Amino acid sequence: MTDVAAVSRKIVANVERVIVGKRRQIILALVSWFCDGHILLEDVPGVAKTMLARALAQSVGCTFKRIQCTPDLLPTDITGVSVFNQKTAEFEFRPGPIFTQILLVDEINRTTPRTQSALLEAMAEGRVTVDGVSYPLYRPFLVMATQNPIDHEGTFPLPEAQLDRFFMRFSLGYPTLDEELKMLELLELRHPIEELQAVVSPEEILLCQQAVRQVYVDIKVRRYLTEIVHLTRQCEELSLGASPRASLALFRGSQALAAVSGRNFVQPDDIKKLAVPILTHRLIVRPESRLRKRTAAVILEELLAEVPVPVLSAPPPKVV
Numbered sequence: 001m002t003d004v005a006a007v008s009r010k011i012v013a014n015v016e017r018v019i020v021g022k023r024r025q026i027i028l029a030l031v032s033w034f035c036d037g038h039i040l041l042e043d044v045p046g047v048a049k050t051m052l053a054r055a056l057a058q059s060v061g062c063t064f065k066r067i068q069c070t071p072d073l074l075p076t077d078i079t080g081v082s083v084f085n086q087k088t089a090e091f092e093f094r095p096g097p098i099f100t101q102i103l104l105v106d107e108i109n110r111t112t113p114r115t116q117s118a119l120l121e122a123m124a125e126g127r128v129t130v131d132g133v134s135y136p137l138y139r140p141f142l143v144m145a146t147q148n149p150i151d152h153e154g155t156f157p158l159p160e161a162q163l164d165r166f167f168m169r170f171s172l173g174y175p176t177l178d179e180e181l182k183m184l185e186l187l188e189l190r191h192p193i194e195e196l197q198a199v200v201s202p203e204e205i206l207l208c209q210q211a212v213r214q215v216y217v218d219i220k221v222r223r224y225l226t227e228i229v230h231l232t233r234q235c236e237e238l239s240l241g242a243s244p245r246a247s248l249a250l251f252r253g254s255q256a257l258a259a260v261s262g263r264n265f266v267q268p269d270d271i272k273k274l275a276v277p278i279l280t281h282r283l284i285v286r287p288e289s290r291l292r293k294r295t296a297a298v299i300l301e302e303l304l305a306e307v308p309v310p311v312l313s314a315p316p317p318k319v320v
Helices: 004-015 023-034 049-060 113-125 177-186 202-214 219-234 244-260 268-282 287-291 296-306
Strands: 039-042 064-068 080-085 090-095 102-106 127-130 133-136 142-147 168-170 238-240
Touching: 004 023, 004 049, 004 202, 004 244, 023 039, 023 049, 023 142, 023 168, 023 202, 023 244, 023 268, 049 064, 049 102, 049 142, 049 202, 080 127, 090 133, 113 127, 113 142, 168 268, 202 244, 219 244, 219 268, 219 296, 244 268, 268 296
Parallel strands: 039 142, 039 168, 064 102, 102 142
Antiparallel strands: 080 090, 127 133
């Protein structure tokens, strides 16, 4: 059985050579990856969103490609296109940048809904269909999409159905003063990303994805999770609550977080830690609540406080 916690420690320590003071976000990214999920990074420019994707790719020895979204980007620019070969008199498929292991989709809301939808099949099923032919993607496969929450001019907001496809959404945020001083010291001569080496293999990530599913989840924790999700559907301040896909994501995410923490069982605290990054982008706040400056995160935190936290008995003797 793969030691998920040991693999996680190696990756986190390696990525922290490049990104300073963002251990929580690095762990969230690993949790999503171990659940075979995808990430939406919503933050202002210049806070190392691209560096996080590159550092993860180099730490695991995965291939990395980047797509810069613009309004004139076409779906075939992402998936690839069939080109006629005059020598063989046949069409040949030329794969697009989506055929990689870690794909950074920069400013995803800058491109049209038609192009955004080109990612849906890849994110949901791990394959791409072009001209009626399905092509499997390389594994492990991770999409990290970014969007700027400040500048909305000329953007195409992601519809709710597409937001629901992202396993979690979080932001990196600005560094503290001490962290920024350390960053300046690291970047004084050269960027540390240039010397970053792989510390684990892609095969170990695949083994971790299998191992986290064996983490034990007590029936009390399962009920605690579902009570939170159902409460979002009954909340008067929300016009749309969390979907069953959100319940499954929170379930899988709590298993992965427990494994990353070195435990073979899920605690209620794992659910609380992941509720905001996994659920908030799936919730729609009513207009009258938005006028009162109420956000999905604030409403969810209040709902979490209403649900009684279960007390667990001793976990079964299982090893992850």
